[in-house]
Each structure stands twice: as C-alpha cells, then as structure tokens.
Amino acid sequence: MPKCLIDGKEVEFSPGENLVKVAKRAGVEIPVFCYHPGLSVVAQCRMCYVEVEKMPKLQTACSTMAAEGMVVKTQSEAVKKGRQGTMEFLLLNHPLDCPICDKAGECDLQDNSFGHGSANMRHSEERRTYVDVDMGPVIQKNMNRCIHCTRCIRFGDEVAGIHEMVAIKRGNNIDITTIDGKQLKTEYAGNYSDICPTGSLTLKDFRFKKRAWMLKKTETVCEGCSKGCNMEIQHEGNVVYRCVPRENLEINKHWMCDEGRFNYRYTQDESRIVDPTLRAPDGHKSAAWQDVVATLESKIRGGEVLFLLGTDLTNEELSAIREAASTLRTGIKIRTFGTLGVTKTSEDGSADNILKMKSKTSNLNGAEKLGLEPLAGDAKADTVIVFRGGRAALPRVEAKWSAGVGVFNREEASGFDSVLPGLAFTEKEGTVVNHAGIGQRISRAVRPKGTCKSVPEVLMSLLNTKSKAGQA
C-alpha cells in the first residue's frame, strides 16, 4: 500500500482516500464543517486547511487525495493562521448564543472555535438576523446560527432523495431554507439536525429539554424495522430524551429514519400499562403479580392453548418462551406475529430504497432462524397468550380467555383478560437478527417502569406456580 507522511507519522492509505480520513488513522484530527464522510465533498467551509510540501498554498484536506510520498503538515504556523482566519469569517454573523443553544456541548462550531479560533474578535459591525422558521414537525430552523456548510442540502439530495433544502440568494444575503418556507417532506428529517455542525437545524422533540453534556449514552439497535439501524439512546435520570444514529457502514451508514428515531416515545407514554391487571366487570383492575400469574397458570392447564410471540422479541426471549412452553405442558401451539402482510423474511424487503424495511419489527429473521412458524389468519384457541416487545401489530384474537405479556398501552390492553407488563427495548438486553442475517445486541438504557417484569421472570414464576400447584 502507498504511504504518506502526516505530521511526521507514516500512514498507509488506499488510493482515492482524502487527507481527512488518512490523518484520522494517524491519530490526527483535522477540523471540518462542510465535510461529512457520508456526503459528497464540496470544500467550501475552508476549515480543513493543511500544508502540503511542494504545494504553494494551503490545501483543503477534504478535497485533497493522499498521494505516495506526500508530506502533510497539519500544525504549522501557516495552517494555524489559515484556520484562525476561517473561524473569524465563520463567526462574523454567528450570534454566539451558546448558553441558550441546544447544540452547545456537541457543536462543531463551538469545538473548532475553541480549538482553532482566536480569543479576540476584530469585528464590531451589526450581524445579520433572520426570523426562526418552522420546518414541520421535526425541525426548527434558526438561520442566524447557520454557517452555510450545505450539509443539509447535500443530505436531502444524496441520501434522502429529495432536494428540499435550498440555498437562496448569495453572499451575505444567503438563506438556507426550503422553497417558499415549505415544511420538510422527507421521513429522514431528524438527520438534518444530526449533521448540522451548528445549532441551526434543531430537533423540535429535543429542544430545551436537556443539555447535551448531561445525557448518558447507551449503544443499542433500533427496533423500528428489520433493518437494525445502529443507534444510541441518550437518557438521564431514567428518562430517554432522544435517539441518534450510530455509524455502521454495513447497515445504516450514518443515518436513521424519523420513525425509528421517535419510536422510543411509546415506552414512556402515559398510556403504557406498567402494573399487572385482571379484567373486572367494570374494566381492567390492577392486581398483585402472584394472583395474575396464578390465574394465567390455571388457564393454560387445560384446553387448546396458543402462545403468540411477537417478532419484536429478542432471540433469548423467543427461545426461553419456547422452552418454558414445552415444560409447562405438552401441546401448546406457538406461532409468531409481527407486521400485517409480512410474516416471512421472503416477504420482507426495502420499503423506500433508503433504510426502511417492510417488516416493522426487528427480529423477524431471528424468529424464523429459531424455527418458529408465523400465524396464519386469526388467533383462535381456548386460551391465547400474546408475548410482545411493544411494536408487533396485534392480530385478531378469538379466545375464551386471553392475556398479554409485554408492552401494551391501555387501548391495546382492553382486548385482553389480563396484562402482565414487560420490558420495552430500552429496558432489556438481548440479541436480534436483521433482514440481512446480521446479529446485533440491544442494550438496557433505563430501568423498567412500574413493576414491569422481564419475560424470563414471568416464565419462572409461571413454572414455580405450576410446581407448587402440583405439590398441593
């Protein structure tokens, strides 16, 4: 492999790699604004200046390809001055309202200004100002903070497949906006906020909720569909504040859809059932766990019993339920359910040619690999027990008695005789297999709500109740 020298360190590179990438491998961080590894290179922010020997002027590292024997300096006096000049220009119109800006703490402009800018400002003229623009349900725009990196324009054009962000006018009068201030149409709008290097495009869902540096971060996988996008749950004090995509070049690259991003909301919704319930004549009533488990155990002792497993459960949960079912008694039928019309992986496929898949549950492939059969038609039996992670679409259940184990909201629960609340994907550990057969781990970010119990806990208390009943 060819080699080049970066700050005196020899680095190997593959032809066609730019200096930002190569330097990163040598442990040298080059500051960037407009460059993003997932988007085309435009070299317009001029922040990534480096000095290349034998070249008369400073070069932008993002648009300069590494070459054999190239000698690059990223810390020379000329580079430092160049970057300082760029920072000064970028901050001419920036309001420096970091104390009230949501981006503060995770802002490229803040970090690079701290690292490469000057402590003094020579500029005392008036700054241009714009009115905030509402860009639909996901994004709020503050043009005052914008540095015209055009990442958002390129994201829309190159990734989301819709050229909805535009740069209107030019020079000092430029405005990065949508045509006539229309609302954003893409279902990937959350990414605009992720890639914005300033606080210009902020997520409405997260605005003024929490300072970025207070959030704890848990790496996990989205459960929104069978794509298995890698994401990070950001939480504090047992409350999830937002989910952001994690880079995984094999699966989701740098992006995720809004459906997956805001999917966590149901886990902390008011209407979620967090304590066990039993049906009473006037609706559902809270009951003690032991009573609910005892009732459930008595109902599956005789008659035709069907266990319905959501394909939103983890591999561990699915196999534990199957094992417990065979121990409880013989003849319990097990079927899976997940998305209407997509019961097998052969029926799954890309829903929009970007990220979204047709299967709206995360583990359809895993369930199939475990040899579980999908439900055909309605769920009919004397007793039907539905195990569900929270996203699988409930089928029609016709039974003398039915119970739901897992995550349900009040409306969904009304169809059951009993609900045993379980853990949502933010509250448990496990593995899921995505549509391409890649197995991934989901991790627990927050403690379970109320008295929710995990699937193995429910199964163990069922087995315990059964053995006690057998002894009596």
Next chain:
Amino acid sequence: MEKLLSQKFYQAMNELEPRYPNKKALILPALHQAQAECGWLPPEVLAEVAAYIGVHEAQIREVASFYTMYNLKPVGKNHLRICTNVACCLRGADDLMSYAERKLGIACGETTPDGMFTLSEEECLGACTTAPVMMANDDYVENLDINGLNDWIERAKNDR
C-alpha cells in the same frame, strides 16, 4: 399542467441544446429565454423550466436567486441597476443610490406605483475603469454623476 412558456421557448431550447455538454448546462440560457418572454420569473415558470431541464424545482430556485440578472419579482418598464461595489462605492455610488431613491420615491429593490421604474443594487458590473456605473435596461451608463442620473430619469419619464 398548462404550459406558460410559448412554443418559441421550446424551439429555442431545442436549437441550443446540442451546444451544451448536458441538459443541466441549459439552465442559464433557459432562464434568460423565459425571462425575455415573461419579463420576470414567477414560481410557476421556474417550475416549468425545472420540469423541462429535468431537475428539482429547488435547484432552479437556487440558480435563479444566485444571479442578480434574473428578476424574481415583476419589474417596471425601466430597470435601473446601480453598482455599489468597491470601485463604484469609492466614486460615490452610495450618493447616486440615495439620490435615485429620493427622486423616484422608492427604496432600493422596489418599483414605482406607476410601473415605470425599478431600482436595484448590483454587484460589480465589470466596468470599474468608468466607475460609477449604472445599468439602465440593457445599456451601460458610465462615469455617472447625479446630473447624469437625473437627466436619464427625466428622459425616460418623457418617453412614456
């Protein structure tokens, strides 16, 4: 959608097309031609040009708003564009601008109520040796001073 641009526009484009490496390169001449037909470029016309070129309307909007030669608002019979860039600025373009504003009773960027004059600011017109410069409709008026500006406006008024 009903076409706003005439058959002549499409004919001109068909003749121009072989001269350019790809259809996207036709955006600028297409906008000029459309503006020549309509006097200015309303959003519907921009959309029609976008459909003809085969790009998203947003891209046309970006191009049309980047160049000052494209009018995104209706303009008057006489369009005065005063350069206020460095050379002209040093030779008194700001005074010319404020004189024109007072004389016509409108602010820069506006059109007189009778539709006779539109006044706008122009970046460099490329005639710095004869600064200050004004572009009046399709003509350059060079070495301009307040008297010259006054005369030009008076003549245009009488030409009505």
